[in-house]
Amino acid sequence: MATQDPTQPSATNAEESHATKGLLRLTMACNEQCPFCNVPQEDYKRPTPELSETEAELAAFIERGDRTLTISGGEPTLLRKRLLRLCEKARSGGVLFIEVQTNAILIDRDYANDMAKAGVTSAFVSLLSHIPEHHDVLAGLPGAFGKCLEGIDALLNAGIRVTLNPVTARLTQDLVSEYIDFIAHRFPKIHSISMSAVQPHGRARDQPHLLPDYDVLGSEIRRARSRANHHGIELINPYCGLPLCVGWEDGLDVSVEAIEATITSTAQGLNNHGNKDHGEPCLNCTLRPRCGGAWHSYWTTRDGAGIKAPAEKSPPWVTRAAAQQHVVDAKTGIQQAHWEQLSQANEVTRWIWVTELSHSDLPALRKAGVTDIAIRMDLQDLAQVKPTLSAIRRLTRSNQVTSPQKRIMVHIEWPATNVEWSPQCIEDALEVATAIGVHSITITGNNAQRYAQRLFVKERAIPCAIYEDS
Numbered sequence: 001m002a003t004q005d006p007t008q009p010s011a012t013n014a015e016e017s018h019a020t021k022g023l024l025r026l027t028m029a030c031n032e033q034c035p036f037c038n039v040p041q042e043d044y045k046r047p048t049p050e051l052s053e054t055e056a057e058l059a060a061f062i063e064r065g066d067r068t069l070t071i072s073g074g075e076p077t078l079l080r081k082r083l084l085r086l087c088e089k090a091r092s093g094g095v096l097f098i099e100v101q102t103n104a105i106l107i108d109r110d111y112a113n114d115m116a117k118a119g120v121t122s123a124f125v126s127l128l129s130h131i132p133e134h135h136d137v138l139a140g141l142p143g144a145f146g147k148c149l150e151g152i153d154a155l156l157n158a159g160i161r162v163t164l165n166p167v168t169a170r171l172t173q174d175l176v177s178e179y180i181d182f183i184a185h186r187f188p189k190i191h192s193i194s195m196s197a198v199q200p201h202g203r204a205r206d207q208p209h210l211l212p213d214y215d216v217l218g219s220e221i222r223r224a225r226s227r228a229n230h231h232g233i234e235l236i237n238p239y240c241g242l243p244l245c246v247g248w249e250d251g252l253d254v255s256v257e258a259i260e261a262t263i264t265s266t267a268q269g270l271n272n273h274g275n276k277d278h279g280e281p282c283l284n285c286t287l288r289p290r291c292g293g294a295w296h297s298y299w300t301t302r303d304g305a306g307i308k309a310p311a312e313k314s315p316p317w318v319t320r321a322a323a324q325q326h327v328v329d330a331k332t333g334i335q336q337a338h339w340e341q342l343s344q345a346n347e348v349t350r351w352i353w354v355t356e357l358s359h360s361d362l363p364a365l366r367k368a369g370v371t372d373i374a375i376r377m378d379l380q381d382l383a384q385v386k387p388t389l390s391a392i393r394r395l396t397r398s399n400q401v402t403s404p405q406k407r408i409m410v411h412i413e414w415p416a417t418n419v420e421w422s423p424q425c426i427e428d429a430l431e432v433a434t435a436i437g438v439h440s441i442t443i444t445g446n447n448a449q450r451y452a453q454r455l456f457v458k459e460r461a462i463p464c465a466i467y468e469d470s
Contacts, residue, residue, distance in 0.1 A: 025049075028048070029041050029073070033140030034203070036203060058089060072101040075102060075103055077106045085118075088118045099123065101124040103148060104123070105147035121161060122162070125152055126164075127152065162189070164190060170198075176217075177227045195236065199240060201275075217247065255291075280304070286311045287311070288313075288404075289350075289371040317376075317469070325349035327352075328341050330353060343367070351374055354373065354376070355375070362391065375388065414443045416448040426454050434460075442467050
């Protein structure tokens with residue numbers, strides 16, 4: 001049996017071993033025909049690049065100092081000599097962790113031992129179901145199940161760490177907890193499972209029946225997480241997994257997007273490719289700053305079915321605050337202490353409550369992790385609040401180039417006064433607020449109710465509300 005070099009580091013958890021910095025797609029060719037594949041080989045005129053191209057990519061990763069490398073496909077094990085050669089070059093170039101993403105059906109004892117000798121430290125294996133027939137249907141290859149199990153055994157026996165990647169479909173959506181029990185008994189050496197789900201992309205784009213029902217899957221994920229905890233298995237919610245509300249609302253520490261959203265060194269999430277967004281159910285969710293939402297096409301093909309905020313946030317003028325939110329009252333003026341308090345807050349949703357906003361405040365908002373701004377201002381005289389409105393416009397424009405969970409939402413609190421507001425005053429204020437990207441307006445105070453009819457007489461482009469603190 002081959003073993004890893006004891007002088008070299010070994011991964012101690014799933015994130016260390018399959019976090020990707022360098023990604024090499026060795027070939028887009030594949031020996032399976034998964035009906036849900038989101039990178040099918042038919043989308044590529046030249047499925048396999050020249051070896052010189054791949055080696056040049058690897059050299060670039062090594063030159064920039066990458067210490068982790070994922071080799072993927074298609075199915076990279078189809079090119080045995082090339083795979084082993086690249087792994088050897090990566091390891092000699094200083095790459096510490098080398099992961100191979102594979103269906104494992106070609107891997108036998110000798111192949112696994114050669115992979116370990118070449119420097120492979122982990123494998124990310126697509127065992128799609130514990131039921132042979134289901135696995136083979138989802139793999140598009142009869143007999144794939146048994147070969148996959150044999151491949152996993154060979155990898156483990158060679159000392160290669162294995163993380164499983166079941167891609168949950170409608171066919172398997174109510175069997176996830178059974179899958180966890182199966183893995184615990186069949187592969188006691190496996191302690192990490194990345195819970196992907198079918199995406200409405202690639203081959204599944206025209207087969208929406210493959211997509212799981214989020215209502216069903218959310219309940220099943222919760223049961224599966226309980227079973228995994230019982231067995232000592234780490235379940236991970238990857239970027240190609242699920243919105244937090246679909247079974248992961250208390251699993252932020254193992255949800256890749258939630259982890260990446262806390263990284264403030266980049267405006268864009270590390271893996272955010274602009275293919276997800278928040279829908280209406282997400283906008284008032286306390287977990288919005290840690291969740292990218294759902295695939296764009298999920299909102300159109302499924303109308304966001306099964307997505308619902310586990311807990312709704314409440315603006316700071318509401319007496320009973322929601323859980324998982326922190327409010328800093330800076331209505332008398334923003335001080336350095338306010339930014340420090342926000343930066344140190346543990347809550348996911350972080351409000352700052354102000355009476356004005358300037359362009360110079362904007363960088364500090366993002367640096368401090370502000371997720372929502374409440375601005376108390378009188379919109380009767382738009383000229384008087386023009387500097388704040390200008391700052392809001394700049395902020396909402398910058399939101400357009402950030403990932404969904406990093407967008408800062410702006411909420412206006414408009415205190416009702418004893419001075420009568422004309423219908424035109426209200427319409428002008430709402431028109432301006434809509435144009436600059438304000439997310440909501442609430443009229444507050446003891447006189448708020450008198451304007452309810454004018455506010456709700458027609459459908460508005462932004463949410464409007466009345467709040468009278470009793």
